[in-house]
Amino acid sequence: MTAPHPPDPEPAVEPPVETAVEQAVEPETHDDGPPPAGPLANLGAGLVTLALGVGGVVVSLALGVGTPAQPGSGMWPLVVSVGLVVLSLAQLVVGRAGGDGERFTRHSWMPLVGLATLLGLVALLPVIGFEIPSLLLSLVWMRFLGGESWRTSVVCSLGAVVALYLVFVAALGTNVPHLF
């Protein structure tokens, strides 16, 4: 994207803004960040979106397409799904060398654990209220995902849950399921 500079007294000295921006943000985004995802990631992602598109086509056809004058409820989803299929195929080709996004790292288990605790919260919320699951989630995130000491984790988690209780139950009076 480096456009040739217009007549400039010292064209070589002054890098375009985009380059300057990239350089400035580089340490944050690339320095010790994971490398971009490879061809396999692109293939996988492309196949997933392709499958979603194909699924959309199948369901739309079953819904009934109708005619342009009398569009059925499947016509618009069909158009969108076909678009998704075409774009996914294009992406499989265009991005076949990879280079976008980020590779999974040895730290990628962290979001997975985080996700599991969040799902646990969703499952327990209607059964025993938000306090205990929130406390557990917070402990796991602080102690095991965040590497805080046990003491800090316990104190901060307790404080956080009490604060949430005060805000959402005592002050705002929301209907979030709670034990106490």
Place this chain on the structure above:
Amino acid sequence: MDNLQNVMAGFEVVLEPTNLLYCLVGVLIGMLIGVLPGLGPAATIAILLPLTYGIEPVTAIIMLAGIFYGAQYGGTITSVLLRLPGEASSVVTVLDGHALARQGRAGTALGIAAIGSFVGGTVAIVGLTFLAPLVASFALDFGPPEYAALALLGILLVSTIASGARVKALVAAALGLLLATVGRDAFTGTERFTFGSLDLADGIDFVPVAMGLFGLGEILYNLEERHRAVHAPGKVTNVWPSRSDLRESSGAVTRGSVLGFFLGILPGGGATIASMAAYAAEKKRAKDPSRFGKGAIEGVAGPETANNAAATSSFIPLLTLGIPANATMALMFGALLIQGITPGPQLVDQHPELFWGVVNSMYVGNILLLIMSIPLVGVFVRILRVRAAILAPITALITMIGAYTINNSVFDVLLVVVFGAVGYLMKKFGFEPGPLVLAFVLGSLLEESVRRSLLLFGGDPSGFVTRPISAVLLALFVVVAVWPLVQSARRRRPAQAPAPDREEASV
């Protein structure tokens, strides 16, 4: 003159004590969440959306305006102090802002940014006050075909200007459109893509999708990235810029306001382009360009003014056409819909009190931001000192409980988690969530418009190109779609030797 009266009436509404209080709270909380590293304005607004539930529409909107401005400024604080821009539009602020911070002048940078944001924002609101009714009156004749073309163009523009890979952004947009079809078909009542689920029969709510993709997705992503060292910010002193600082940056602020206003009206990342253009303009004008990147105050003033002016003027397409120009505006659009307000050309005429309430709340939000930001910078710096490991679960829990309170539904919370996972994966695989959310928001409008048009044309799709306005919009659509292909083809021809065959098949 009629308008002037309405403007004044709008001010009366905004200046009611309750409304002022909510605006104040909005600015505060917006800044509070906005300074959390990694959470930009879109994420902040998404996380805080449930707060505006159950409040009267006008008050809720006023609070949203506060959240919007607070979140914007929160991103600036992290750019200057931590080199972590909250979103693309404050990326250039990092250059000189962080350099100033390293010289111990973080306070000056933040102060100038606040003043610049205020001036830029105010200029843009004044412009909006006069321009919006004009655009709206022009758009009043728009029928379904025009809306279909406009929505298509909006989605395409946002996907094309997205920072990541273009085709992936379009894939994300198509996914958003498909998601929008889930639920009962408004025309025939048939259930689509619900797979027998009662929870899905009414369609997927916009708020859990946004909260998941922008909010929780970002939080999950940061869990993985956190091990990268982020330096705790140093002490911030001298927030009040000196007179010479003000003199040096006044030109940059003026230019940034005008530039930002005009670039912001264009759909698709207006604020980002505006901040970059303002930075480039300042550097070009400077007597000694080498100061830039080493702590030139104009390098903060220009972009910060421009991005705020652009963020504000991007309300024009939203409020007058009902087409959000970027991801943050898509969130505002969703928030307004929840309040029972459908932004569009008829808003000025039919609900002047709401329209001017929204516009005038921006004046107030902007003023409150200026009043609050400078004295409170110290507080926010202290928040930034709290380790991310402790902040992350708290933010996640606020998101989860907030999601529950929208409809008192566990299913909504589950949706947030699912879309949080999707948001994380999209980020890992290089897909932008912005186009998906925008397309999702516009999906039902687009489908409805297309189907109405087809009925109108008696099933003949050529009607889209025989109506002048929709034809022009569709022509623009084609130009925007084809232009990058032409460009890359042109670029490849002279530089064929070094180009690997990878780009070859992209056409």
